[in-house]
Amino acid sequence: MKPAVFDYHSPVELEEALNLLDEFGYDAKIMSGGQSLIPMMNMRLARPKVLIDINNITELNYIRITDLDIKIGGLTRHHQVEESKEIEKICPLLSEGMKLIGHSQIRSRGTIGGSVVHADPTAELPVMLTTLGATVTLASSEGIRTLTTDEFFMTYLTTTIEMNEILISIEVPIPPPNTGYAIDEFTLRKGDFAIVLAAASVTLKEDGKVESASLCLGGVDGVPVLLDEVTDELVGKEPDSDLIADCCSRIEDLVDPEPDIHASAEYRKDLCITYAKRVLERAVERAAQQLK
Ligand SMILES: Cc1cc2nc3c(=O)[nH]c(=O)nc-3n(C[C@H](O)[C@H](O)[C@H](O)COP(=O)(O)OP(=O)(O)OC[C@H]3O[C@@H](n4cnc5c(N)ncnc54)[C@H](O)[C@@H]3O)c2cc1C
Structure with a gap:
């Protein structure tokens, strides 16, 4: 099957994407890796009238390590986390867990933000983030908020993200020695x-x-x-x-x-x-x- 007809936008800045969310509200859906959303659209389980493709917002693709935490941008692909030598050294759970996500084709497109917002209860990333005491940061045109996983995941495929928000990053605390x-x-x-x-x-x-x-x-x-x-x-x-x-x-x-x-x-x-x-x-x- 093919998806229902939709309008397509491809913003290059976060602010532009947030404005589009404000403009189209519940009619719009964010697309990052498309690995879960596109199959759902093809099966007509999701029928957004407007697709906001965030793949060109490069400011959301990064891995930054500070003394306090590992910060990973929402658009960072699974394979980037899997292949990061720094993450493997500091937080090997993330490297090990990423390898369990689907197949390499999925990991080359799938993103951190997509996986966390999709909130499949058998997905590796939500379980890893909960184990590690990580937080997720959401942006809207009204500002930014950071939530614990307990505050974020609600039930099957459902989170507390608002319709006008984009997941911009996750933050994993640097583990103590031993x-x-x-x-x-x-x-x-x-x-x-x-x-x-x-x-x-x-x-x-x-x-x-x-x-x-x-x-x-x-x-x-x-x-x-x-x-x-x-x-x-x-x-x-x-x-x-x-x-x-x-x-x-x-x-x-x-x-x-x-x-x-x-x-x-x-x-x-x-x-x-x-x-x-x-x-x-x-x-x-x-x-x-x-x-x-
Ligand atoms: C064959 C196959 C096998 C798979 N196996 C596994 C597996 O073993 N383990 C696993 O965890 N996953 C698996 N997946 C899913 C894969 O990890 C997806 O990449 C992931 O669930 C969704 O990420 P995505 O970037 O593709 O998001 P998309 O499909 O683009 O989006 C998913 C949802 O998140 C929303 N969204 C995306 N990005 C953002 C953002 N930054 N802010 C707000 N909302 C956003 C979208 O609107 C949509 O509702 C598999 C997928 C396939 C097709």
Whole structure:
């Protein structure tokens, strides 16, 4: 199928794009990589009367690293993050997770802003950002606001972005020393959207005990699920396999996934526990390597 008829605009500055959003309101849709929006338009699940293509707004394509955070512009492509040597060194979770997004063709067009605003609950980026305590920054003609992932993701494919806003950047805090990360997922075929995915970050103290940790699951609810109830139990303790397994067994009572054509609720729950254990163990191992 082909999309319904639409008018096309290709602004070269953010201000111009924001003015177009003000002018056309709910009739308009932003297009960045087009990897999700165009298939939806072709299937007539989305019928914007006006398409605002932001691909020429080059000011939104950047990776900037400061002492405090990694700032990534909304138009930055997945492959740019995947291939950044600096990001690989400072925050390897992002590099590792990017490689799990679809196929290289998708990653060469798909953008950070598109992936975050599309808000698929099994997408890697929202889960990584939640694990990392990242923020998202939105611009409108009225100004700029920065939100936590908790404030941004609402439910399946739905966020708190307003109709006149554009996601201009994400900000990932620079992790403390002795931090290890991991991300892993269960897919039916390589490159498919995950059935369940898990990401973890663990920071160890010099004595090998856990300073802080976070664990986030995707594919179990409409938004990424941060499991502080699990990781709080690790803090201040030596994180061996038995402790991690014991903490992860709590997930049984903490998640309530929906069944679908790919997996029953029980199977999805089992996957959550298996993958949570796996990423926590790997993150601890990687953090411990830095203590040596
Ligand atoms: C075959 C295939 C496999 C895929 N596999 C995966 C996968 O395994 N994991 C995964 O995470 N994703 C996967 N994707 C999706 C891919 O990551 C998309 O790139 C992403 O979801 C959307 O990014 P985009 O830049 O293409 O956005 P678009 O398709 O252009 O836009 C998506 C939505 O975001 C809005 N939008 C885009 N940019 C902005 C912005 N800056 N500000 C405000 N609104 C904006 C659009 O209006 C639209 O509603 C797959 C896609 C395909 C086609």
